[in-house]
Amino acid sequence: MDHLVNVVCGGFAGFVADALLYPLDTLKTRSQLTRNLQVERRHMQRLPRYRSLYTGFFVLALGDVPSSAVFYGIYEFTKEVLSDRNISEFPLELRHAVAGLGDEGTKLPLPLVHLAGSSCGQFCSLLIRNPFEVIKQQMQAGLHPTSYATFQSIRRAQGYRGLYAGFFPTLMREVPFDGIQFMLWERLKTLESAKSSVLRIWPMGGCAGIATVPLDVVKTRLMTQGSSRMYSSATDCVCRIVREEGLRALFSGMWIRTAWITLGGFIFFASLELGKLKVRPLFRPGEDASLPQAPRAHAA
Numbered sequence: 001m002d003h004l005v006n007v008v009c010g011g012f013a014g015f016v017a018d019a020l021l022y023p024l025d026t027l028k029t030r031s032q033l034t035r036n037l038q039v040e041r042r043h044m045q046r047l048p049r050y051r052s053l054y055t056g057f058f059v060l061a062l063g064d065v066p067s068s069a070v071f072y073g074i075y076e077f078t079k080e081v082l083s084d085r086n087i088s089e090f091p092l093e094l095r096h097a098v099a100g101l102g103d104e105g106t107k108l109p110l111p112l113v114h115l116a117g118s119s120c121g122q123f124c125s126l127l128i129r130n131p132f133e134v135i136k137q138q139m140q141a142g143l144h145p146t147s148y149a150t151f152q153s154i155r156r157a158q159g160y161r162g163l164y165a166g167f168f169p170t171l172m173r174e175v176p177f178d179g180i181q182f183m184l185w186e187r188l189k190t191l192e193s194a195k196s197s198v199l200r201i202w203p204m205g206g207c208a209g210i211a212t213v214p215l216d217v218v219k220t221r222l223m224t225q226g227s228s229r230m231y232s233s234a235t236d237c238v239c240r241i242v243r244e245e246g247l248r249a250l251f252s253g254m255w256i257r258t259a260w261i262t263l264g265g266f267i268f269f270a271s272l273e274l275g276k277l278k279v280r281p282l283f284r285p286g287e288d289a290s291l292p293q294a295p296r297a298h299a300a
Helices: 002-031 035-043 057-083 092-097 110-140 147-158 160-164 167-191 194-211 213-224 234-245 247-251 254-283
Strands: none
Touching: 002 057, 002 110, 002 213, 002 254, 057 110, 110 147, 110 160, 110 167, 110 213, 147 160, 167 194, 167 213, 194 213, 194 254, 213 234, 213 247, 213 254, 234 247
């Protein structure tokens, strides 16, 4: 039953964070477009400025609720499975990979468990979210008026493969970011209250957001190039941006992204804990959700 609670709360937290901060996401995306696209978008502006900030939100919501639910559900499931395993129980190849982290009779270090859980969750989540993200970003860029027109344009120009444009830059951006964020979050939860942990992790998310801005710019360029195919790969994208626009262009939208990530981390984790407080009693009527669950025994 706990797995269902995690799935529901993960989807809820992801939706709340994205709904509140979507205008920042739109501004960030538009600041990272090529110069030509920025000029074209201003000429094609159809909606009032404040309404255009929510262009593509419905598409994002369709993809983000299930992907956030899958991410957090898999994260918690992986964490539970790996926390109970001794190093000796892993295949020989994995035992060699974690050699030096402890004797074969000991368990994996918790930070490694959290990193593995967030990585597995992010990969599975991105398989769901990426197509919606591509459509959403092209709508934010003003390339197409509706989600259906965007989908049809991508399908005709690139096939269904086009829905996974920017997949690997996004994965490279998210895996270390989420790994660091969840390792810190789990560690802080063992030291203090969840409320205090949310406040402590807030600025940490912003620092991680700054470090991953170049990957975010590459992801945006690959997702919004449409049928023009300006960039053949992520590497080609980086080289052309630096050569044609300068190194500074790789940090476009840095402060917007920093604000978005910082606030997003606070809202996500706060919503996650609030969701658990409200949802868990529905599945366990006799349990006081405000009381912390007993931690599992774990060898250091």
